Amino acid sequence: SQTIHQWPATLVQPVGSPLSLECTVEGTSNPNLYWYRQAAGRGLQLLFYSVGIGQISSEVPQNLSASRPQDRQFILSSKKLLLSDSGFYLCAWRPGSSYEQYFGPGTRLTVT
Amino acid sequence: ELKVEQNPLFLSMQEGKNYTIYCNYSTTSDRLYWYRQDPGKSLESLFVLLSNGAVKQEGRLMASLDTKARLSTLHITAAVHDLSATYFCNAGGTSYGKLTFGQGTILTVHP
Numbered sequence: 545s546q547t548i549h550q551w552p553a554t555l556v557q558p559v560g561s562p563l564s565l566e567c568t569v570e571g572t573s574n575p576n577l578y579w580y581r582q583a584a585g586r587g588l589q590l591l592f593y594s595v596g597i598g599q600i601s602s603e604v605p606q607n608l609s610a611s612r613p614q615d616r617q618f619i620l621s622s623k624k625l626l627l628s629d630s631g632f633y634l635c636a637w638r639p640g641s642s643y644e645q646y647f648g649p650g651t652r653l654t655v656t
Numbered sequence: 657e658l659k660v661e662q663n664p665l666f667l668s669m670q671e672g673k674n675y676t677i678y679c680n681y682s683t684t685s686d687r688l689y690w691y692r693q694d695p696g697k698s699l700e701s702l703f704v705l706l707s708n709g710a711v712k713q714e715g716r717l718m719a720s721l722d723t724k725a726r727l728s729t730l731h732i733t734a735a736v737h738d739l740s741a742t743y744f745c746n747a748g749g750t751s752y753g754k755l756t757f758g759q760g761t762i763l764t765v766h767p
Contacts, residue, residue, distance in 0.1 A: 588699075588744070588757045603754075634698060643687045643706060645755065647699040 546571035550635050550648040557655055563608075563622040565651050567635030570616065575637040577618040578645065579610055582632040594618060630655045658683050660747050662758035669735045669765050677761045679728040679745035688721050688728045689755070693742045702743075703730075735765045 549568045557563060569575050579591040590603045592610035600610050607626060611619045618635060635648040659682040669675055679688070687706050691699040703712045705721035705728060712719050716739065718731045728745055742762050748755035 586742075587759045590754065590756075593754060644689065644701060644704050646701065647691075650698045652696075 546637075546639075546646070548635060548637055548646060548648040550633075550651050552651060553649065554652050555654070557625050557653065559627055559655055560624045563620070563625050563629070563653070565620040565633055565635075565653075567618040567620075567648055568616055569637045572616070572637070572639060574615060574640055576640060577612065578636040578638070579618065579620050580634040580636065582634060583630070588634065592620070625655045627655050629653065658685065658747060658756045660745060660756045660758040662743075662745055662761050665759055665761055667761055667763045669732070669763065671736055671765055671767055672734050674734065675732050677730040677732070677743055677745075677763075679730070679747075679758055681726050681728075681747040681756075683726075685723075685726070685747035688745060688747050690719050690728070690730055691744045691746070693744065693760070695741075699744065732763075737765045737767065739763060740765045 547570045551566055577594045580588045581591055582588050591608060592600055592602055594600050594612045597612055597615055600612060608620060608622050630653055633651045633653060636645045638645045661680045663678050667675060689704055690702040692702050693699050703719040705719060708723040710721045716733045721728045730743060732739060740763055742760045744757050744760045746755045746757040
């Protein structure tokens with residue numbers, strides 16, 4: 545069966561520090577991968593999606609970036625965090641042949 | 657650009673009552689999803705609706721899709737406290753699976 549992992553689960557970082565969040569999917573190959581951010585416990589905003597290794601599409605201009613160094617690994621990064629980067633970051637995957645997205649457990653980021 | 661709107665955004669219900677959450681989307685979409693989110697947790701998939709007239713039911717929840725009206729509904733029957741959560745719908749239709757979320761409906765069921 546397929547599983548999706550995210551780490552860390554919780555992170556507290558000072559303003560101006562770098563960021564690296566990791567998402568890994570097991571039990572599948574060539575998934576579509578997505579990064580979402582949820583601020584203030586409400587709506588989800590799509591940040592990036594990837595349909596293959598090295599292929600990243602950005603939805604929202606910001607100081608975040610994403611990379612996909614391996615087929616089932618998706619990384620969200622920042623060189624310098626802002627207070628507004630605080631939120632709940634969710635990774636999701638979708639099998640190429642399916643319509644449904646499956647979400648990881650999330651990373652709660654607090655920028656202080 | 658596809659926009660998805662849910663209403664109501666906040667719903668306070670008494671146990672045993674029925675209610676409906678509405679999800680409207682602005683342009684053609686060939687799929688509609690409903691998710692549930694408990695506080696501090698990730699999203700759990702509830703329903704996937706793929707065609708006009710599709711209806712799916714799980715326990716006290718029933719979802720339907722009207723693609724001509726660009727409307728999906730999530731009907732709650734005889735609400736119980738365990739249904740308290742935030743419910744999201746989303747829609748999309750691109751080949752890359754790009755989906756647009758509604759704002760979410762915060763449901764609170766009171767005894």
